[in-house]
Amino acid sequence: SAVISQKPSRDICQRGTSLTIQCQVDSQVTMMFWYRQQPGQSLTLIATANQGSEATYESGFVIDKFPISRPNLTFSTLTVSNMSPEDSSIYLCSVDMVGDDTQYFGPGTRLTVL
Amino acid sequence: AQKVTQAQTEISVVEKEDVTLDCVYETRDTTYYLFWYKQPPSGELVFLIRRNSFDEQNEISGRYSWNFQKSTSSFNFTITASQVVDSAVYFCALSEPYQGGSEKLVFGKGTKLTVNP
Numbered sequence: 001s002a003v004i005s006q007k008p009s010r011d012i013c014q015r016g017t018s019l020t021i022q023c024q025v026d027s028q029v030t031m032m033f034w035y036r037q038q039p040g041q042s043l044t045l046i047a048t049a050n051q052g053s054e055a056t057y058e059s060g061f062v063i064d065k066f067p068i069s070r071p072n073l074t075f076s077t078l079t080v081s082n083m084s085p086e087d088s089s090i091y092l093c094s095v096d097m098v099g100d101d102t103q104y105f106g107p108g109t110r111l112t113v114l
Numbered sequence: 115a116q117k118v119t120q121a122q123t124e125i126s127v128v129e130k131e132d133v134t135l136d137c138v139y140e141t142r143d144t145t146y147y148l149f150w151y152k153q154p155p156s157g158e159l160v161f162l163i164r165r166n167s168f169d170e171q172n173e174i175s176g177r178y179s180w181n182f183q184k185s186t187s188s189f190n191f192t193i194t195a196s197q198v199v200d201s202a203v204y205f206c207a208l209s210e211p212y213q214g215g216s217e218k219l220v221f222g223k224g225t226k227l228t229v230n231p
Contacts, residue, residue: 030216031212031216041223042205042221042222042223042224043159043205043219043221045218045219048212048216090157092159094159094219096216096217101147101164101209101217102147102149102161102164103149103161103217103219104161105151105158105159105160105161106158107156107157107158108157108158108159110157
C-alpha cells in the first residue's frame with residue numbers, strides 16, 4: 001500500500017468561503033479519487049482527479065463547486081467553494097496503486113461549515 | 115446498476131462474542147471485486163480485504179474471516195472473540211469498471227459495530 005496524507009485534517013469554516021484540501025501520496029499511482037462522507041452516511045464519489053487534464057465528475061457534482069487539480073502523479077487538491085452548512089462532511093482522497101486493484105484511502109479532512 | 119446492501123445499521127455485542135456483518139450485492143458484471151473497509155471513530159478508512167469474483171474460497175486473517183457466496187451474492191464478515199478495539203463502522207464495497215481501466219467503488223451504507231467491555 002501507499003502512505004497517503006491529507007491537509008488539513010480538520011477545519012471549521014464560515015459560510016460563503018472556500019477551502020482547499022490537499023492529498024499527497026508517497027508513490028506514483030494510476031488514479032486519484034475524491035469522496036464525500038456526510039454525517040452518518042456512506043461514501044459518495046465526487047470525482048476522479050486526472051493528471052494533466054480536467055477531473056471527471058460524478059452526477060450531482062460540478063466543477064464550479066468542487067474544482068480539482070492534479071499537477072502530477074502524486075498530488076491532488078479539492079476545493080470546496082462557496083461553502084454552506086450542507087457541505088459539512090468528511091472529504092477523503094483515495095488512490096489506485098499501479099498493479100494493485102485496491103483503493104487506499106487518506107485519513108480524511110473533517111470539515112464543519114458554520 | 116451495482117448496489118451493495120448492508121441491512122444491519124447498528125450491532126452491539128459484549129466483548130469476546132462472535133459477530134457477523136452481512137453484505138449482499140447486485141451486479142451484472144461477471145468480473146468484479148468485493149471489499150471490506152473499517153472506519154474507526156478517527157475517520158480514516160482502513161482496507162481489510164479484497165476478494166476477486168472468481169475466488170470463492172473463504173479467508174481467515176487472525177480473528178477476522180470472510181465468507182463469499184456467489185450463489186446468494188453475499189460477502190459476509192465475521193469477527194471472532196470481538197474486542198473493544200473492533201468498535202467501528204464497517205463498509206462493504208463493490209467494484210464497477212471505470213475509466214482508464216480502473217475500478218470505481220460502490221459502498222454500502224455501513225454497519226456500526228459497538229463492542230462493550
